[in-house]
Amino acid sequence: MxxxxxxxxxxxxxxxxxxxxxxxxxxxxxxxxxxxxxxxxxxxxxxxxxxxxxxxxxxxxxxxxxxxxxxxxxxxxxxxxxxxxxxxxxxxxxxxxxxxxxxxxxxxxxxxxxxxxxxxxxxxxxxxxxxxxxxxxxxxxxxxxxxxxxxxxxxxxxGRKPDIPRHSVCFACKRRGIPCVTVARGTPCLGPVTHAGCGALCPSYGRGCYGCFGPSGSPNLPAMIPLLRSDGMSDEDVLRVLHTFNTAKFAAIEQETGPS
Missing domain, CATH: 3.40.50.700 (NADH:ubiquinone oxidoreductase-like, 20kDa subunit)
Structure with a gap:
């Protein structure tokens, strides 16, 4: 049967x-x-x-x-x-x-x-x-x-929970042995506040992260924004880099943490 x-x-x-x-x-x-x-x-x-x-x-x-x-x-x-x-x-x-x-x-x-x-x-x-x-x-x-x-x-x-990383792009850079573009070159990079998932693609080519995967966990924007400024970004540049693919999520975090 x-x-x-x-x-x-x-x-x-x-x-x-x-x-x-x-x-x-x-x-x-x-x-x-x-x-x-x-x-x-x-x-x-x-x-x-x-x-x-x-x-x-x-x-x-x-x-x-x-x-x-x-x-x-x-x-x-x-x-x-x-x-x-x-x-x-x-x-x-x-x-x-x-x-x-x-x-x-x-x-x-x-x-x-x-x-x-x-x-x-x-x-x-x-x-x-x-x-x-x-x-x-x-x-x-x-x-x-x-x-x-x-x-x-x-x-x-x-029937199990997906294993999706919640760490930042910085962690992905370390795993791949990619030198930090900010420390080594003074290149503005959103890696510290961006969710991993791209395999640190942009930093692997010597470019700063653009935040394509959105904010990771509880990103520290009050610390990140002054760092971007110190790396040569104007206030207008900072606003633009945060207001792209994931603008609504970054904006919500800005509202919660206050102006930087």
Whole structure:
């Protein structure tokens, strides 16, 4: 007598306001993706296939920020259909570079950019998914690291907690034997306050970290900002380097710690 085949977990991948780069990271897994596809049913992933199956989904990966009223409604539906929901990338975890609108007049932006702004419906802010629904895990990065993404999915399939590092880029530099660009060259670097995950890519080429993976743990911005100034950055430069991919998260920390 044949034994019944166990149901494979159902995977959903969803896009909100974003550049698609984090979804492409999943597709770039190539050989690993073939093995993954044998262990899950990819029920919803428009970047890969137009074939869509309705929920519920055992694991949902969500890329992008909430920038429209429709987005806010749709993410609630995705959450209701998802047993586990993981946000991937700076847009989904911090609002993305589009969150720069949060510090200006979005109506002015809309009037300047679009010939017929009255046809463009948008919220005044770009916000992370966690601002709207409960999130089980945030995977930071712009884009995310493929190794970390595979670790999250593998951990889910194995029923264990993902092993995602919480240390800073400085720790990654030490592990790779990369000389500190700030100490050795006086190069401004956000490594001390940035979440690891890129493998210290920029410092490995002698460049300072740009903060692509967002703030790590409890970053000490009151100590970091004067260091950036001492390395030759103006107040305007400091503001710009903190207000990029993860502007909303860095801004929130600035508000908590006060001006530096």
């Amino acid at each position: 044949d034994t019944p085949t166990a149901r494979r977990p159902r995977l959903g991948v969803f896009k909100f306001a974003s550049c698609d780069g984090c979804q492409l990271t999943l597709l770039d897994c190539e050989d690993e993706l073939l093995g993954l596809a044998a262990q899950v049913d990819i029920a919803h992933f428009l970047e890969a296939s137009s074939a869509v199956e309705p929920g519920p989904y055992d694991l949902s990966l969500v890329e992008g920020s909430v920038t429209t009223a429709e987005d806010a409604e749709r993410i609630r539906r995705v959450r209701a259909e998802s047993r586990h929901l993981v946000t991937i990338g700076a847009c989904a975890t911090a609002g993305g570079v589009q969150a720069l609108r949060n510090f200006a007049d979005v109506e002015e932006f809309r009037a300047i950019v679009y010939a017929r702004p009255e046809y463009v419906e948008t919220l005044a802010t770009s916000t992370p998914i966690a601002a709207h629904v409960p999130v089980d895990l945030e995977l930071q990065g712009c884009p995310i690291d493929r190794g970390q993404l595979l670790e999250v999915i593998t951990a889910f399939l194995s």
